[in-house]
Amino acid sequence: MLKGKSIGLRARHEDDIPVLRAELYDDVVNGSRAEAGPWRPITPGSNDPRLVVTDENQKEQVVPFSVVELDSGALVGSATLWGIDNHNRCAHIGLGLLPSCRGKGYGTDVVETLCYYGFTVRGMQRLQIETLADNTAMLRAAERNGFVREGVLRSSAWVLGEFVDEVLLGLLAEEWKPGSKG
Numbered sequence: 001m002l003k004g005k006s007i008g009l010r011a012r013h014e015d016d017i018p019v020l021r022a023e024l025y026d027d028v029v030n031g032s033r034a035e036a037g038p039w040r041p042i043t044p045g046s047n048d049p050r051l052v053v054t055d056e057n058q059k060e061q062v063v064p065f066s067v068v069e070l071d072s073g074a075l076v077g078s079a080t081l082w083g084i085d086n087h088n089r090c091a092h093i094g095l096g097l098l099p100s101c102r103g104k105g106y107g108t109d110v111v112e113t114l115c116y117y118g119f120t121v122r123g124m125q126r127l128q129i130e131t132l133a134d135n136t137a138m139l140r141a142a143e144r145n146g147f148v149r150e151g152v153l154r155s156s157a158w159v160l161g162e163f164v165d166e167v168l169l170g171l172l173a174e175e176w177k178p179g180s181k182g
Contacts, residue, residue, distance in 0.1 A: 002065075002121075003070060004110065006069065006105065007110055008070050009117070010065060010068060021042065065078070067097070079110050079114055080093070080094040091118055091126075093111060111129075115127060132166055133166060146176055153165065
């Protein structure tokens with residue numbers, strides 16, 4: 001397990017899947033805002049590619065984590081290092097916190113811990129975040145960890161009947177100021 005200040009990133013357990021599906025993806029608004037495509041219902045018990053770790057999605061250079069609170073071990077969300085490009089040494093960061101766990105500082109800790117994983121464990125040169133322009137929580141979590149706004153992708157995301165802007169943020173290995181991870 002990778003440990004942050006208050007959260008841990010661990011392997012996805014089978015009993016995490018129904019909770020993450022119900023809390024993050026079955027809700028049309030949450031699911032539409034979290035995914036790059038249209039929301040669609042997933043049959044319970046099926047191998048939901050967003051949540052189930054398989055050999056196939058590992059080939060796509062995706063490393064999914066479940067986020068747990070260190071003190072209690074309770075599941076608080078999902079985090080991913082995705083789009084890993086080992087040649088150019090870059091990757092993308094994504095996360096989703098359960099609605100009841102938002103506003104507690106977990107997002108900033110998750111981003112910091114993913115940076116540790118990306119830069120120290122994986123040897124990446126660049127990490128990148130794309131988020132909807134109105135996702136102030138993610139923007140704050142990224143900027144608190146040193147990410148720089150590099151641009152706005154105007155009207156690039158179709159979300160619930162309208163085009164919205166996305167913000168592109170980047171962080172280079174030499175800009176990252178690591179905390180104490182272990």
